Amino acid sequence: MSFWIVSDTASDLPAAYVERHERFTLIPMPYLLDGAEGFYEVGDEKNVHSFYQKLRDGKAATTSQVNQAQYYSVLKDLTDKGEGVLLIPLSGGISGSVQSANLALSALKDVNPKVQVRVVDSLCASLGQGLLLHYALEERSKGKTLEEVAEWLEIFRQKIIQWFTVDDLNFLFRGGRVSRSTAFVGTMLGVKPVLHVDWEGRLIPMEKVQGRKRSIRTLSNKIIENASPKEGQTIFISHGDCEEDAEYLKGLISEGLPNLKEVLISPCGCVVGAHSGPGTLAVFAVGEHR
Numbered sequence: 001m002s003f004w005i006v007s008d009t010a011s012d013l014p015a016a017y018v019e020r021h022e023r024f025t026l027i028p029m030p031y032l033l034d035g036a037e038g039f040y041e042v043g044d045e046k047n048v049h050s051f052y053q054k055l056r057d058g059k060a061a062t063t064s065q066v067n068q069a070q071y072y073s074v075l076k077d078l079t080d081k082g083e084g085v086l087l088i089p090l091s092g093g094i095s096g097s098v099q100s101a102n103l104a105l106s107a108l109k110d111v112n113p114k115v116q117v118r119v120v121d122s123l124c125a126s127l128g129q130g131l132l133l134h135y136a137l138e139e140r141s142k143g144k145t146l147e148e149v150a151e152w153l154e155i156f157r158q159k160i161i162q163w164f165t166v167d168d169l170n171f172l173f174r175g176g177r178v179s180r181s182t183a184f185v186g187t188m189l190g191v192k193p194v195l196h197v198d199w200e201g202r203l204i205p206m207e208k209v210q211g212r213k214r215s216i217r218t219l220s221n222k223i224i225e226n227a228s229p230k231e232g233q234t235i236f237i238s239h240g241d242c243e244e245d246a247e248y249l250k251g252l253i254s255e256g257l258p259n260l261k262e263v264l265i266s267p268c269g270c271v272v273g274a275h276s277g278p279g280t281l282a283v284f285a286v287g288e289h290r
Contacts, residue, residue, distance in 0.1 A: 003084030003116070003146040005136055006074060008066050008097065010090040010271045011122075011129040012238050015043040017264070021137055023083075027066050027074055029090075029271045034059040040270040048267045052241035052278040061274035065090075065097040071104035075117055079108065084116035084146045088136065088153070090129060090271075092121045093201030118150040120157075123201035126272045127236035127264070128162035128284040134234065135286075161287045162197035163222045165215040167242070167279025194218050199290050212279075216249050219283050224256035226287040231259045233285050238268040240280030249283060 008027045018026060028039040033054060055061060066089065078085050087105075092098035098121045105117050122129045135156060139149045192215035194207040209215050227233050235253060239246040246265045254260060267273075268280050 002140070003086055004078055005086050005088065005133065005140065006078075007088045007122070007129065007133055008090055008271075009040045009042060009044075009269060010095070010097075010125060011133055012045070012126045012266055012269050012272065013042075013130040013133065014045050014264075014266045017130075017266075018042050024133075024137060025074075027070060029063065029066055031061060031063045031270045031274055033061045033270070033274075038270065045267045045269060048269060048273065049241055051270050052273065055273075056278050061270070063271050063274050065095050065100055068100045068103045068107070071101045072107055075104055075108050075115070076111075079112065079115040079117065085118075086136070086146050086150055086153075087117065087119045088122050088129070088133060089119070091123050091125050091197070091201030093123065093197075094125060094203060116146060118146060120150050120153045121201065123157050123197070123199070124160050124162060124284075125197060125201075125203075126162075126164075126268055126282055126284075127238040127266060128160050128197060128282070130238075130264075130266075131234065131236045131284045131286075132157055132160050134236075158199055158289055159286050161223065161226050161285045161290060162282070163194065163219050163284075164196070164276070164280060164282030165192050165194050165219060166276050166281075167192070167212065167240075168277045194222070196222075196290070212245070216245060216281060217252060219281065220249055220252035220256065223253055223283050223285050227257055227285045228287045230257055232261045233257055234262045235260060235264070236284040237263065237265045238272075238280070238282045238284075239265070240268045240273050240276060240278045242279050242281060243267075245279075245281050249281060253283070 004023045028041040089097040101119045
């Protein structure tokens with residue numbers, strides 16, 4: 001029996017990607033921009049420029065997780081139709097979405113103990129989460145069962161390499177990722193942090209480099225060095241309203257990794273972008289480990 005793969009829009013997958021896959025859906029995620037509530041939905045990537053412009057103009061944005069009621073509604077709707085569901089939320093290292101998903105599943109099992117649902121923490125964010133979903137869809141297409149894909153994901157998720165940089169340290173400061181003094185001094189000196197997502201799905205600062213171009217080259221070098229295999233890679237790149245930089249990064253990686261299978265470039269949506277800010281640039285691939 002086939003099954004649904006369900007995630008959320010923090011994965012930043014564009015509408016064109018989502019729409020070409022059957023039994024695949026992304027739950028909209030809530031955010032607040034200057035006090036007004038919105039939901040980031042599939043297809044909204046086409047309109048994120050105005051969101052980032054408001055951030056540049058000093059408007060404040062915050063986010064919240066997909067709540068238990070949202071998950072319950074989606075799971076109940078699908079399982080009432082006899083469907084199995086593999087639910088892969090935004091990393092539990094940076095969001096409470098996984099906890100909400102498990103609470104929803106527990107409540108659902110109280111009503112129907114026989115539902116076929118598995119929750120697997122992606123331990124990823126943005127198009128890192130999207131890349132994990134991409135490979136989960138591939139595994140399902142091979143005829144694997146829900147349980148087989150879920151067990152496979154528990155191991156494979158640690159092979160998703162996730163590196164990113166930001167243009168404005170103040171957004172990381174507001175999210176508690178760097179100190180006030182680091183943000184102030186770094187901004188004055190033009191320091192650009194290079195971060196990755198660790199094995200627990202948390203954002204970890206790794207290096208500090210001076211200048212935007214150098215930070216982009218560092219991202220490229222990290223992917224070229226750590227990608228495995230070196231040929232036939234699928235590379236996903238997300239950006240906070242800086243597509244030219246994303247194309248530049250793509251070119252650098254293409255020089256170092258021959259015969260790329262696919263490169264997907266898509267905007268970083270309102271959920272992740274609220275915390276990383278305009279100018280965010282992130283790249284994702286597969287390696288032996290994170």
